[in-house]
Amino acid sequence: MGEVSAVTGLARLWDLTTGDDHIGVAVVDGPVDDRHPVFAEGKLTQPSHAWPGDADSGTSAAHGTAVAGVLFGRHDGPVPGVAPACRAVSVPVFARGRRTSQLELARAIELAADSGVHVINVSGGQLAGAEEAEDVLTRAIDRCRERNVLVVAAVGNDGCFCDHVPASLPGVLAVGACDEAGRPLPTSNFGPGSRRQGLLAPGHDILVAVPGGGTTRMSGTSLAAPIVAGVAALLLSLQRRRGDAPDPGAVGRLLLESATPCDTARLGDGTCARHLAGTLDITKAVNAVTTTSAPISSPDPAPAVDAGERAVTLSCGTTLQSATDGQGGCDCAADDVFVPAAVTAPTPAARPWAPAATAPAPQTGVVTSAEQGKPAARRLVYALGTLGYDFGTEARRDTFKQLMPPVEADGVSLPANPYDPRQMVDYLRENPSEARPLIWTLNLDLTPIYAVEPVGGYAPGVYERLTEFLARQLKTEDDVDFVDRVSVPGALPGRTVKLFSGQVVPVIEINLTRGLYGWSVAGLAHAVTQECQVPQHNQRGNDNDRARLTDAVSDFLTRIYYDLRNFGATSRDRALNFAATNAVQARQTLAEALGRGMALQNIEVEKSPYGRPDSDCWDVKLRFFDPDNSKRAKRVYRFTVDVKDVMPVTLGPVRSWPEA
Structure with missing residues (x-):
């Protein structure tokens, strides 16, 4: 053909x-x-x-x-x-x-x-x-x-x-x-x-x-x-x-x-x-x-x-x-299907023709056809993940290796290893300004999804907090200071960074420390449970209720981190991610549902029909069911999040109703 x-x-x-x-x-x-x-x-x-x-x-x-x-x-x-x-x-x-x-x-x-x-x-x-x-x-x-x-x-x-x-x-x-x-x-x-x-x-x-x-x-x-x-x-x-x-x-x-x-x-x-x-x-x-x-x-x-x-x-x-590679891990043999014939020389021609009587194509992204000629608005991000760092080039890596002090091991002085996060944390604490040349990354399942770049007058404080979170990620899980998740609020300026592996990731600019949090699932679940009132039947029953609530909060957070993980770049995902960091907002919901003998079924996020002028409000809905009685009505709890600004906020009280 x-x-x-x-x-x-x-x-x-x-x-x-x-x-x-x-x-x-x-x-x-x-x-x-x-x-x-x-x-x-x-x-x-x-x-x-x-x-x-x-x-x-x-x-x-x-x-x-x-x-x-x-x-x-x-x-x-x-x-x-x-x-x-x-x-x-x-x-x-x-x-x-x-x-x-x-x-x-x-x-x-x-x-x-x-x-x-x-x-x-x-x-x-x-x-x-x-x-x-x-x-x-x-x-x-x-x-x-x-x-x-x-x-x-x-x-x-x-x-x-x-x-x-x-x-x-x-x-x-x-x-x-x-x-x-x-x-x-x-x-x-x-x-x-x-x-x-x-x-x-x-x-x-x-x-x-x-x-x-x-x-x-x-x-x-x-x-x-x-x-x-x-x-x-x-x-x-x-x-x-x-x-x-x-x-x-x-x-x-x-x-x-x-x-x-x-x-x-x-x-x-x-x-x-x-x-x-x-x-x-x-x-x-x-x-x-x-x-x-x-x-x-x-x-x-x-x-x-x-x-x-x-x-x-x-x-x-x-x-x-x-798809033309023919290599994807399948045991079946694949023929060489991407077969180029002899490449013909470029056709000498004027600059390509443009269709006649065709209106200019609308700009993509956040610019609509009614906004031609206007600069594109920066896209907000509220992302969750773990922190990492990268050097980008061999030269930058070698610079850190030369500047970092040697380490002592069994009385022997060894050259510094910039890939060792413990050594890097010690070095950055002694030399805070060296945090800027590093490429800080936000990762999902060890895969970098963003490069985190502090900007503005709060940048030194943001770098200090990033260093602290990196140190706390190295602690044991039973340590009260352990961190396994961080939240990063910021904006996408449209720039990218190439990592040492060759991967290219977009940059998030952070210009404030507010909203840059670090926590562990177990620690956050325990914290919100301690603030929640549970029925005072007896000490053993009270402890059991708290344990159940702690497990429920952990399930809620884990569901968002893994089953609903996302890039935090859409309004829907920003609202969902903020619901995870603001677990205190959900603790009353979880406690009440557990008191009714119910379990969390799913989490939904939908555009709110109500909101202040110029707001971007989304309803986060938690749906619960009775695991022991399938005929019992489900129950829905809803709270609203406004993600108009870099730092989302919750609006109004939690609402609840039964669902057939």
Whole structure:
């Protein structure tokens, strides 16, 4: 097949539309060489708070440039794309050798959704079933479903009966690859999750752009996914042209339902298993959109996700890669599916063409179309995690090694080890100014998610507190001063820092010590329990009640830290995280519920219908059930958090009511 323009049915669709700049498509992938002549000048934008992983040219940009070209390539350029007139957003994530973590992928998906796009393309993932996905990734996909953002993801190229996340997660449109005759590529995965919610699309010898201006041919599900994402964007453009509200979820269901099923009578169930739910049928999908005035697909709301029932998977150190890598831990052999042909020389051309009569694409991130030309507002963060530090470069590490005093061990003087946090704490206490050259990090499960940078007049005090928290993390868990969690309130200025490992993380600026807390789960649970009034039956009963309340507070905090862990960058997550640090607010709720013989079922956060003018109020709801009587009504407790400012505040008393 080769050229995207040869995909069956696409030429007719292009006669109707090549896209609409009000329909946004995000490419969550590696960095993109946006200077390539395949792209119109200024075509690709990034969310205000995205960060580049590497330079936008060279091998690190090969995968992202190929995928973005299939989606957005201008039609008078060397690689015509599927939806060149749609708004294009690039969110770099596969930057370190095309590998990243599920945590980083989740953050990139959330950034893409926050930029206001309708479709998100993910040509990468990790070999795992939906039940094995880390909760942060599952929750990012859940939020896309809630906001009616269609996520299109490649099923992977391991050639095995195996699933790939995020492709196998509920609500995602999974895409496998076939050749020009509709035969599945031998390397295209076909696990149960992909068969349930996936279809095949052309992915063999696709003409793609390569960094520097040339072109080549590649194969794999990474190239099939953007074809489907682009077709979805064009169908949304048709919806908008007809005066209908674009409905990404309905379009995703339509593409799945209109796919041509495999002929089991002719090929047999074994062969048809590789065809997933069918093969992309653009003509049938276009007919459904253009010939009916009724909704193109009956609403199929996503099932509610019970945070209290979701399994928690703590998988430190796992990595994802672009789907064309064909390496994800699967035992099945994978062919070399990312096969470049001879790279053609860059096409000598003027700066890329821009579509005529097209309004400027709205800026992404927090800037809306009505705010063109205004500076983007800084995004607030209230994040929870553990503290760490990094050197960034060998030179900075060696500087610390030379400046730190030697240590004595059994009467022998040994060179300082800057990686030993105990030695580092001692050095920083003697030399407080040396805390500034360090890169302080906030980590989730040992994975850095932010670089913490104190600024302003309170910076010395913040550095002192960071040093103290680092020292307290080294204490034993039974020590009253032990710290296993810190809260970091601040703002994202849009800058990034590259760590020694090569990972790039966004910077949080902190300009106040208020809200920068450190605590342990056991210590905080004990503290709030001691302040709570418990029934005075007898000493033994009193002690039992306190022990139960301590366990309940610990469960509440642990649920937030692990099952509901997040980046603290959305209003919803800031309210949830503040509820954890403000556990004293929840102690009355927990004590009353336990007094009723109930147990915590789940925690929900939803936008509050009430609030002061110019506020950002969210209701944190704790739902309890009776573990001994399933017929008994549940009980809901609610308190409201305003996250308008850097430091959130609670509003009003706790409210409670029974729920059938």
